[in-house]
Amino acid sequence: MKFGSRKTILVLLDMVLICLSILIAYLLRFDLHIPHAYLNQFIAYAAVSMIVGSASLIYFKMYKRVWEYASIGEVITIIKAVLVTCTVSYLIMLLLHEPRVPFSVYVRVLENMILIIGASRFLWRVLRDKYYKKKTNKKNALIIGAGDCGIIIAKELKFNPSAPVYPVAFIDDDPFKYKHLVMGIPVLGGRNEIIRIAELYEIEEIIIAMPSVSKVEVSEIIDICKHTKAKMKIIPRINDLIEGKVSINAIRDVQVEDLLGRDPINVDLDGIANYVQDKVVLVTGAGGSIGSELCRQIAHFQPSKLILLGHGENSIYVIEKEISRKFPALKIEPVIADVQDLERMKDVFRIFQPKVVFHAAAHKHVPLMERNPAEAIKNNVFGTRNVAECAHQYKAERFVLVSTDKAVNPTSVMGATKRIAELIIQSLDRVSQTKFVAVRFGNVLGSRGSVIPHFKEQIALGGPVTVTHPEMVRYFMTIPEAVQLVIQAGAFAKGGEVFILDMGDPVKIVDLATDLIRLSGFEPGVDIEINFTGMRPGEKLYEELLLSEEGIGNTTHDRIFVGSPSKISHSELAKEIVRLEKIVCEEQGTVREAVKHLVPNFSNVG
Template sequence: MKLQSRLVLLVLIDMLLVWVSIYTSYLFRFDGYISPNYIEQCIRYAAISMIFCSASLMYFKLYNRIWEYASIGEMISIFKAVTIGCTASYLFMFFFFSPRIPFSVFIRVLETMIIVIGVSRFAWRVLRDKYYKKKLDQRKALIVGAGDCGILIAKELKFNSQSNLYPMAFIDDDVAKKNHQVVGLPVLGGRDQIIEVVAKHDIDEIIIAIPSVSRKDISEIIGICKLTKAKLKIIPKINDLIQGKVTINAIRDVVVEDLLGRDPINVDLEGIANYVEDKVVLITGAGGSIGSELCRQIAPFRPSKLLLLGHGENSIYDIEREMSRLFPGLLLETIIADVQDKERIQDVFTCYRPKVVFHAAAHKHVPLMERNPAEAIKNNVFGTKNVAECADLYQAERFVLISTDKAVNPTSIMGATKRIAEMLIQSLDRTSNTRFVAVRFGNVLGSRGSVIPHFKEQIEAGGPVTVTHPEMIRYFMTIPEAVQLVIQAGAFAQGGEVFILDMGSPVKIADLASDLIRLSGFEPGVDIEITYSGIRPGEKLYEELLLSEEDISSTRHDRIFIGRPITISRSQLDLEMKRLEKVIGEEHSAIREVIGHLVSGYSHVS
């Protein structure tokens, strides 16, 4: 009923505007005096125009628009509707009535109607724009990017009553926009002006609204924004703009991953599908950070069956539920098993005969493994040996070991055991039909045991944030991009290679801690302190990705390299493995001594 009343009111207003337009046009044409003949014509013309113009406005759905959001599109629709309505009315009068309407009257009626109907529609938009000013409780926002995305965000912030932000200005590198206004907001300069603008206008939050630019540019802009006290937010990706999802709900906080400055990875989908599609794929450690992401990214390549093997029932249950929801048509088998249990692993291979194996199960925590070296050896060395030997025995096509940069010149038990695992599969590869390869990369952001969750907990608790050493650096990668490259490396496998992922530039852990504090809205050293606890057992200041004897070569992918396989004597390796097995229950010093014989470059750091 309310909508019907609104429609009737709008039609009556338009009819009045049509009458006013026609009457004033006759007055102007006849210098203020309309003769009786033309008075009758004016009334008839107005009545017919009211019918034709109202019908035309309805046809163009101008009574179904929300005019507080009116734009150029609505103006064009008004022009079309009024032009058609006026022309139809004039032609009707031309053919059926006399005397003929002066053509000058028709032109003036058309002009007047476009103006008055347009003004009547846009008046509410103008009043709305004047009404929506910054409220006292709203925080000031600076939008980086005065393009389509930035404009959408500015409108959302200005006119959404639920928003606690109000846009004050734009920053844009396009010099043609500088000192101009976009949707009523000034463009105050390029990225080099961000610090000055934030200080001058007392900006509370910066919103980066340029989802189409490269991640390197985003990283550089974030680097500048970090020098201010404003909180950072970002529009995540161009797809959100394309799909119409850019609202204030799409704005998220800037996270550490945004600082890496790497563009999305391009993968060879056909190459991956060739070795995964219609194959039984086994993922060990499937409940872990890397293992679960392997499950998510392999599933779209349509394996005939995906085997999720893990030791922890809760994590396997969680990934099973997630995979069943995301990929309802995929055949899944969840297997609770310990890779140290050789008989159990043999049962799995006997039953399912996997053709592709991703071995992600491992103990990875460096200080913990220093205190429990026997467990690291049992899981990382003999667990890998069990799975790899079964892959060989049951004729798997590919075996991909997830390794680590800590395996290079290791100073920790964890790193040394992963290096032994690499040596094991390289040794097996020389006599097996299975293609055994390892993929070596550094830390992954957000994985279990990584510094990021630990720092976040400390920040939430009010600090201090503890860093082991001010000069400690690490290579970092996001979990999804690391896993994408692991799967891609599997497509390149010929056997025996150690694939090394390009991790970009190393990051200082102290800088990472400072960034996290700033991204959380605090000032390092003022709101939250950073303290240094000293290097822990097994840690070193920096990690390496390549052994000195490994010559590196490129692959078809610009982010994946190959370390030349190192010749390992199988008999010598078997002998050292037997010695290692014997000392598992002995003192830590005895274990480290055997590892020292087996792994060149190993040096214990206490």
């Protein structure tokens, strides 16, 4: 129906309701028998009120409101429109008609019109609500959080025909909301009732609508929800909703990252800006998971130029386009180069003269590097040496090496080569004006080679999910978290330090697999099996973040700690690297022995 014809019908309907309100008022005033003297008055009063009422309702835009979403605001508007209608009509009748309209009739007309016109507006909402309740074949949903955000979600799900679920209950920790209705949906208790309510109401989807609470609290709620069979979803941050960055339809699945339960990192913006702003910044490995996130976050601090260096042209192309789109005023220089090529590195430093270097280029895949130790050494050791020596030669102010917890007491070639990379920058710091530091952290969720994408792929194929050992634990951090702390640690650099990031508590890999299966809507051991395959070459059950001789000290950031620099001589280490360079392509056993000579606590020699 077109809006014009719909509006005409609604105006005529309201005129009938106004007339009905006046008729009821007269009947009540005169005990159901209107005297003949007042009958003409009633007709005149009804005619005036219908004309004035129509104009008033149009003025207050009553025909432009969507009544299935009616709320307190609409009630107030109805009262305003009716009060104007009744008062103006009564005053006109006082001026034009004798006998005067009884004041008691005016009062009853006012009451009747508010009730009848208001009821007519809300009747459509009630009927529509009951229709969807009766007709829908949608899945039952439980909304956690009966606040403003939960109401928005409930409205969208109740009245959106394409929504796949229908809200049947709220959970909220506010005891004053218990056993009350919000949007016609009952609030059935606090978080301790989630499991019972999910089973009683056959809940198939749980939506966490608490964007203002801490990540720790969200993690605790998710931990409870994991014990139900329902699939979990979570809404975006409320700021994103307010700013219009996402729609309600962007409610996303709960992800493993939400289980970490860590609040946002506080960074010293001034300290970071002091060493990044208006400087030429070079990021190696800029197309990788860590490198690309470094580029995204560094761009916020307005470097004079950002150099994106990587070996893979496609990944560099992608990150260049993304940064250019988000930061159109920033000067960006994509460079396709291999850190193993010393002459190419010299050209890059000579041409662009970077003052801050983040070295994220590395081979990181443990089992692959066990099979290809020479490539791990060439990229992680020689590549780091090349970039670091160029930073020294061309007088960069700061060099930050992205390292790993696998460099501590390494059992893998990859870990051992990253430890050598740490030694290179620490030894070079002793003879250079450049501040060389390393930042060491554990696994990052969602990075290339991370266990999470592997598990998701196995779940998508129907399982089984393979875990190497039931007791294997790892430290985990999200990519944005890790990169924020890497940039922050660079601000603390005095030279030679290894900064260690607080990764929280270690997580069992089997628990991670179990959670991911549940988050995907399956039951571990029933729908998706978990198989243990045995530890792979170079792996160990747990990772460490600190060598015994490094000690540990605090920084001004509560999640960044610092280990003491090693005392290795730059000249001695340089000789050992040259020796390693000569034998790198020999038998694997010889190469591993040479690595062990540099890293005595490297325990994998076969």
